[in-house]
Amino acid sequence: MESGAGPVTKRGDKRRVNAIIRPETYKKSVKLKPPVSAAAAGGPASRDAGIDLDKPIFTLSVASEILETHPRTLMMYEHLDMIRPKRTVTNRRRYSRRDVMKLQAIQTLTRKHGVNLAGVRYILTLMKRLQDAGIEAPEGLRSLDVSLLDV
Numbered sequence: 001m002e003s004g005a006g007p008v009t010k011r012g013d014k015r016r017v018n019a020i021i022r023p024e025t026y027k028k029s030v031k032l033k034p035p036v037s038a039a040a041a042g043g044p045a046s047r048d049a050g051i052d053l054d055k056p057i058f059t060l061s062v063a064s065e066i067l068e069t070h071p072r073t074l075m076m077y078e079h080l081d082m083i084r085p086k087r088t089v090t091n092r093r094r095y096s097r098r099d100v101m102k103l104q105a106i107q108t109l110t111r112k113h114g115v116n117l118a119g120v121r122y123i124l125t126l127m128k129r130l131q132d133a134g135i136e137a138p139e140g141l142r143s144l145d146v147s148l149l150d151v
Contacts, residue, residue, distance in 0.1 A: 053101075053148060056086035056094030063095040067103055074103065080117060082106060102149045113140070124151045 063085075064071040077083045078093070083102060085093040095103075102124075109115045109123060127144060128151040130137055137144070 051097070053098040054096045056088075056096050058095040058100060060085075060093045060095070063100055063103070066100055067107060069107070077103065077106065077117075082117065082121060098148060098150060102151075105144055105146065105149060108144060124149065127151075 058066065060071050060074060064074055067074070074083070074085075074093075074095075078085060083095075083099055083106075085095045085099055088094060105124060106117075106120050109120045110117070115123060123141070124146060127137055127141060127146045128149070131146060136142075
């Protein structure tokens with residue numbers, strides 16, 4: 001089968017297409033897995049389960065794929081001291097879950113709100129101070145969670 005062109009010929013591909021086109025008939029013929037709890041799926045309940053947010057897990061390329069950005073962008077954020085990934089003994093960057101969460105907050109502010117990087121730094125600091133003081137965030141920024149971020 002040629003990549004990118006031609007009809008769907010594999011049996012698994014036809015099932016996948018049928019699942020998209022006719023989900024009601026697909027569900028009848030496929031045995032469904034039992035639902036996964038929020039804690040097992042990495043949802044909000046798993047935060048209390050002792051997951052280490054500071055463990056350096058992701059390489060530069062993996063973090064950039066998660067964030068859908070160029071690796072050089074992450075290097076620029078590091079150069080501007082907005083993020084500090086850990087380094088291995090061979091001096092390679094490793095990003096933690098907390099780092100990725102902070103990078104997601106940076107992306108939200110720059111992409112959705114049109115804020116420059118100096119403004120991002122300022123807003124994240126103010127949001128953290130508001131949260132520490134027990135004051136609710138402004139309406140446009142309530143979706144931004146800074147509770148677990150190091151600002």
